[in-house]
Amino acid sequence: MTIYALSTGPGISGMAAIRISGKKAREVITKLTKGKFPSPRVATLKKINKINTNELIDQGLILWFPAPHSYTGEDMAEIHVHGSLAVIKAVQASISQIEDCRLAEPGEFTKIAFQNNKINILQAESIGDLISSETEIQRMQAINMMSGINSEKFNSWRNSLLKVLSHIEAKIDFPEEEINDQILKNIKKESEKVQSEIKKTLDDQKVGERIREGFKIAIVGPTNAGKSSLLNYLSKREAAIVSEKAGTTRDVIETHLNLDGLPVILSDTAGIRESKNEIENKGIKLAIKKAEDADLNIVVIEPKSVYFAAFLKDLISDKSILVINKSDLGIDNIVDEFKKYNPVFISIKNEKNIENLISKIKDKLKNKFVNADDILITRERHRQNLEQCVDHIENFKSKTELEDFDKAAEDLRLATRNLGMIVGKVDVEEILGSIFSEFCIGK
Secondary structure (H helix, E strand, O other), rough: EEEEEEOOOOOOEEEEEEEEEEEOHHHHHHHHHHOOOOOOOOEEEEEEEEOOOOOOOHHHEEEEEOOOOOOOOOOOEEEEEEEOOHHHHHHHHHHOOOEEEEEEEOOHHHHHHOOOOOOOHHHHHHHHHHHHHOOOOHHHHHHHHHHHHHHHHHHHHHHHHHHHHHHHHHHOOOOOOOOOOOHHHHHHHHHHHHHHHHHHHHHOOOOHEEEEEEOEEEEEOOOOOOHHHHHHHHOOOOOOOOOOOOOOOOOOOOEEEOOOOOEEEEEEOOOOOOOHHHHHHHHHHHHHHHHHHHOOOEEOOOOHHHHHHHHHHHHHHOOOEEEEEHHHHOOOOHHHHHHHHOEOEOOOOOEHHHHHHHHHHHHHHHHOOOOOOOOOOHHHHHHHHHHHHHHHHHHHHHHHHHOOOOHHHHHHHHHHHHHHHOOOOOOOHHHHHHHHHHHOOOO
């Protein structure tokens, strides 16, 4: 089946690219255009006509990528036309008239590329991350993944474990042969080395996931302290309703920001106070839960909310910034009381000192999360597979000590499988290949 789809964004634009992949890709170009067929990888200006007629749709560029030297590994073409909705619709309607041609499903071009071994799963994921990246740090992380650095590391660990497994498999196949002490030492050393490196990778504060999804910042504090006003100021829009009436915010309001290149999910929460209102109390519980889950809390109070000081003991931590808003109302009587928390005094109404707050937020995030040089984990599935791999290696080590090689081998197979699942490479035949090269089975 040959697939086609609009690869550029929908809507009116200067140009649009329609991508085709499959056995009928050449036929599509032949039927839509006349004259000499385009040379591979050379942009060729052509008149694009409706199928079986001379009616001109548009004039555009044709790019031809014969298999296997294409993104998908199949015969592939791109039609670049003007970005008119009518032009795009007419081109796609003509393609649909050709037998065995259909609209592509979401991500299907990349899926075919993976199935044809043009990319691995990590690279496929990174393509999606790159397309959806909104900040520089997200773009850089996606590019690093696309380069294959992550894949090389995961495959390196996997190959090390496969080599260890080949020794264990040889012992199982030839039980009369003894594994000498040096090989046993090497088995232990190599498995522990891989386990140690994976554990170190797991101890990364989930930096990769936070960069990909956005750093979570919760604005918390008592009612009428200016939390919603701060959200609106940072968002540069009226994202939350602001009112002098206490308890206006009942639910969590979220907005996505690009804070000097850092992706941020900023949450405004219900004001924390004692209330008999059932709905407001649910909002307060959500606020406290949001604060617990956040990467950073901005605790906003104002000079009149000194009663809130007792609650600060539970809320202020190394992941918090204390903000005292409405400083224009006078702060002399509370400076000493809150000095130990190193607060930032601001006035949202007068736009006073907010830049200092923004600078402090950025410093907090950068110091806590963006010091990692080599980010290997960017999704929860990577983390889960690595955690399971560590557990299987631990089981393998304990069973090897007892010389229960049959069960130890199974634990190691599971460990290598977990690593293989990360990059989409699970092939037991590799174990046999390692045995043949290492032990000369036929001798």
